[in-house]
Amino acid sequence: MKQISRFSHFGELSDKDYFRIALSVDCVIFGFEEGELKVLVIKCNIKEYKGMWSLLGDLVRPDEDINSASYRILKERTGLDDVYLEQVHTFGKVNRHPAGRVITTAYFSLVNIKDHQLKLSDNELHWHPVKEIGDMAFDHKNILDTCIERLREKVEDHPVVFNLLPKKFSLRELQSVYEAVLNCELDRRNFRKKFFMMDWLVDLNELEEDVPHRPGKLYKFNAAKFAKKAKKIS
Amino acid sequence: MKQISRFSHFGELSDKDYFRIALSVDCVIFGFEEGELKVLVIKCNIKEYKGMWSLLGDLVRPDEDINSASYRILKERTGLDDVYLEQVHTFGKVNRHPAGRVITTAYFSLVNIKDHQLKLSDNELHWHPVKEIGDMAFDHKNILDTCIERLREKVEDHPVVFNLLPKKFSLRELQSVYEAVLNCELDRRNFRKKFFMMDWLVDLNELEEDVPHRPGKLYKFNAAKFAKKAKKIS
DNA sequence: ATTTAATGTGTATTTTTAACACATTATTGT
DNA sequence: ACAATAATGTGTTAAAAATACACATTAAAT
Numbered sequence: 001m002k003q004i005s006r007f008s009h010f011g012e013l014s015d016k017d018y019f020r021i022a023l024s025v026d027c028v029i030f031g032f033e034e035g036e037l038k039v040l041v042i043k044c045n046i047k048e049y050k051g052m053w054s055l056l057g058d059l060v061r062p063d064e065d066i067n068s069a070s071y072r073i074l075k076e077r078t079g080l081d082d083v084y085l086e087q088v089h090t091f092g093k094v095n096r097h098p099a100g101r102v103i104t105t106a107y108f109s110l111v112n113i114k115d116h117q118l119k120l121s122d123n124e125l126h127w128h129p130v131k132e133i134g135d136m137a138f139d140h141k142n143i144l145d146t147c148i149e150r151l152r153e154k155v156e157d158h159p160v161v162f163n164l165l166p167k168k169f170s171l172r173e174l175q176s177v178y179e180a181v182l183n184c185e186l187d188r189r190n191f192r193k194k195f196f197m198m199d200w201l202v203d204l205n206e207l208e209e210d211v212p213h214r215p216g217k218l219y220k221f222n223a224a225k226f227a228k229k230a231k232k233i234s
Numbered sequence: 235m236k237q238i239s240r241f242s243h244f245g246e247l248s249d250k251d252y253f254r255i256a257l258s259v260d261c262v263i264f265g266f267e268e269g270e271l272k273v274l275v276i277k278c279n280i281k282e283y284k285g286m287w288s289l290l291g292d293l294v295r296p297d298e299d300i301n302s303a304s305y306r307i308l309k310e311r312t313g314l315d316d317v318y319l320e321q322v323h324t325f326g327k328v329n330r331h332p333a334g335r336v337i338t339t340a341y342f343s344l345v346n347i348k349d350h351q352l353k354l355s356d357n358e359l360h361w362h363p364v365k366e367i368g369d370m371a372f373d374h375k376n377i378l379d380t381c382i383e384r385l386r387e388k389v390e391d392h393p394v395v396f397n398l399l400p401k402k403f404s405l406r407e408l409q410s411v412y413e414a415v416l417n418c419e420l421d422r423r424n425f426r427k428k429f430f431m432m433d434w435l436v437d438l439n440e441l442e443e444d445v446p447h448r449p450g451k452l453y454k455f456n457a458a459k460f461a462k463k464a465k466k467i468s
Numbered sequence: 469a470t471t472t473a474a475t476g477t478g479t480a481t482t483t484t485t486a487a488c489a490c491a492t493t494a495t496t497g498t
Numbered sequence: 499a500c501a502a503t504a505a506t507g508t509g510t511t512a513a514a515a516a517t518a519c520a521c522a523t524t525a526a527a528t
Contacts, residue, residue, distance in 0.1 A: 020296045021257050023326075023337055062254045062335055066326030090324045090339045092257075092300030101296055103257055105324045172475080189477070190517065207525095213474040214524040231515075406506080423508075424486070441494095447505040448493045465484080 024104040025069045026057035026140070028088075028147040029078065031113040031127055032164040037180040038113070038127040039144060040078070040120075041136070048098040049137030053128060055144065057104060070107040079119035084110040084163040088150045089143075096139045108147040110163035131183075155181050156232055159200050162221040170208050170216035171195070182234055194231055258338040259303045260291035260374070262322075262381040263312065265347040265361055266398040271414040272347070272361040273378060274311070274354075275370070282332040283371030287362060289378065291338060304341040313353035318344040318397040322384045323377075330373045342381040344397035365417075389415050390466055393434050396455040404442050404450035405429070416468055428465055 029040040041053040056077050060069045067087070074083055085107050092103040113127065130148060135141060155161055161177045175191050195201055201219040208215035263274040275287040290311050294303045301321070308317055319341050326337040347361065364382060369375060388394055395411045409425050429435055435453040442449035 021255075021294065023255050023257060060255065060326070060337070063328060065328055066324065066337060069326075087323060089321060090300065092294070092303075092339070094297055094299055103294075103300060105326070170475090187517075187519085188475090189519080192476080193478090194516095211474080212526065213472075214476095214526080216475055404506090421486075421488085422506090423488080426507080427509090428485095445505080446495060447503075448495075448507095450506055 021101045021103060023060045023066070024057050024102050025060055025066055025073060026055045026104050026106050026143055027070055027073050027077075027085075028055055028106060028108040028144055029074065030108060030110050030130075030147075030151065030164065032177050032180060033113050033127060035176055035180060037130045037177075039130050039133065040111075041126055041128050041133070042122065043124045043126075044137035046098065046137070052135060052137040053126070053133065053140070054137035055106075055140045056125075059102075066105055070105075070109075074109055074111075077121045077125065078111060079121075080111055084160055086150075086154070088147050091139055091143060093139070104143075106143045106147060108151055110151075110160060112164060112166055114166050152182055156234065159198075159221065167220055168204060168206065168218040169220075170218055172216055174219075178233055184234060186234060191233075194233065198231060255335045255337060257294045257300070258291050258336050259294055259300055259307060260289045260338050260340050260377055261304055261307050261311075261319075262289055262340060262342040262378055263308065264342060264344050264364075264381075264385065264398065266411050266414060267347050267361060269410055269414060271364045271411075273364050273367065274345075275360055275362050275367070276356065277358045277360075278371035280333065280371070286369060286371040287360070287367065287374070288371035289340075289374045290359075293336075300339055304339075304343075308343055308345075311355045311359065312345060313355075314345055318394055320384075320388070322381050325373055325377060327373070338377075340377045340381060342385055344385075344394060346398060346400055348400050386416055390468065393432075393455065401454055402438060402440065402452040403454075404452055405435075406450055408453075412467055418468060420468060425467075428467065432465060 031038045031040065040056060042056060044050065044052045044054040056073055058069065058073050058076075060066055064072070067085075070085055070087075071083075074080055074085065086109075088106045088108055090103060090105045094101065096102070096104070130144070133141070133144070136144065155178065161174070161181065164177050165173060171192055174195070175186055175188065178191070179186055200222050202222045204218045204220055206218040208218060265272045265274065274290060276290060278284065278286045278288040290307055292303065292307050294300055298306070301319075304319055304321075305317075308314055308319065320343075322340045322342055324337060324339045328335065330336070330338070364378070367375070367378070370378065389412065395408070395415065398411050399407060405426055408429070409420055409422065412425070413420055434456050436456045438452045438454055440452040442452060
């Protein structure tokens with residue numbers, strides 16, 4: 001490590017004092033299952049928060065970009081390579097971690113639980129409904145809330161929810177994801193109208209199967225039109 | 235510093251390896267002067283970027299929240315205590331700083347250049363027009379751009395530009411800040427209409443002075459109505 | 469064949485945004 | 499004093515977007 005004393009404009013601290021902070025990354029991995037928005041959590045094994053749910057995170061390695069670190073965590077925990085990931089906020093309270101000074105950068109990720117039958121790394125891992133999650137370890141509830149809020153804003157005018165769905169989906173499923181994320185009810189006719197206008201969907205000329213009612217048409221996301229400006233969903 | 239080996243799920247690295255990263259905070263301090271959006275910068279004195287403009291930043295101290303660190307920087311550099319400050323993004327590329335592994339969290343701040351005649355800490359400090367700034371030291375141009383983008387989004391539906399103006403201002407000044415921030419022209423009549431509808435302004439029954447034309451009415455920001463939902467400005 | 473539970477579709481209303489012109493007022497220069 | 503200047507102050511109309519809302523259709527289950 002090279003000298004970095006030139007950083008310190010106010011000389012009370014020596015360089016090595018600044019290296020007593022560790023940096024971690026925490027991933028809020030969202031999925032969609034049974035009509036609910038879920039988050040991937042793990043039982044905490046640190047004594048102060050024993051048994052509480054915590055997010056998936058790890059320390060950033062000295063030779064690793066923080067973005068890479070978050071992809072690494074996702075890969076290690078879910079086996080997924082190509083996922084939607086977005087940095088949200090960095091949490092830096094002095095006492096947020098009982099084990100020492102750890103500043104953490106939070107990301108949220110959107111994955112599709114069904115398609116790949118995720119290879120979870122650990123059977124302590126659990127898809128928990130976002131609505132019903134109570135206290136969590138550390139400041140993870142706060143991190144989760146911040147990420148949900150951000151996800152809601154994002155979803156309003158960016159086509160990201162497709163990451164939560166299988167490749168082929170019905171309009172009902174699509175609407176249902178929006179309703180789960182935004183925690184509200186949407187008008188079916190207006191919803192459909194909006195999506196057709198935005199040109200984000202490709203009609204696959206296939207029908208749902210194994211549904212106990214009239215099957216809906218299946219669509220896929222039209223990646224080519226991704227750039228097209230969105231109208232507000234809700 | 236307590237043990238934190240329990241973090242490291244994958245044991246190739248020892249704890250102390252994780253403490254070879256330093257964390258800094260960089261502040262993008264925006265001001266408004268002569269009809270332009272400006273940013274407070276300082277000449278860089280690190281050899282790799284000698285003479286280039288850089289943002290104001292410092293390392294985070296081990297016993298300091300990152301938010302506090304950013305307030306500290308503002309206070310030290312501008313003498314200001316009560317300023318608008320918002321975290322934007324954390325930049326964590328491995329080689330972003332030539333002096334070592336330094337991850338930085340960027341904040342933007344909105345200050346009023348005129349009112350207090352800021353006590354700048356250093357005469358290497360300079361209010362530079364945002365439009366005309368070219369390359370900057372480190373990845374600071376990238377950080378600046380990210381913050382401008384965020385400021386634009388923020389301004390669209392939150393009443394934050396008031397922080398850039400003196401307590402008393404005319405509607406022309408207000409519109410002019412929006413135009414500078416959004417880098418566009420706005421329709422004067424629609425602009426006024428929107429602001430009156432949003433109920434964010436208090437008519438002070440005073441007029442501008444020392445203007446070479448018909449003076450406009452002066453207003454102040456109505457903090458009480460702050461919570462009221464905004465309409466899109468542009 | 470009937471019931472069930474969902475899909476699929478269009479119009480009218482309201483709200484929001486966008487476009488646009490002229491009289492008024494204080495200052496400046498002659 | 500007067501004319502010229504350069505800004506303030508004010509409403510209406512048209513277009514676009516968001517919202518509210520009902521009924522026929524289809525496949526599966528009984």
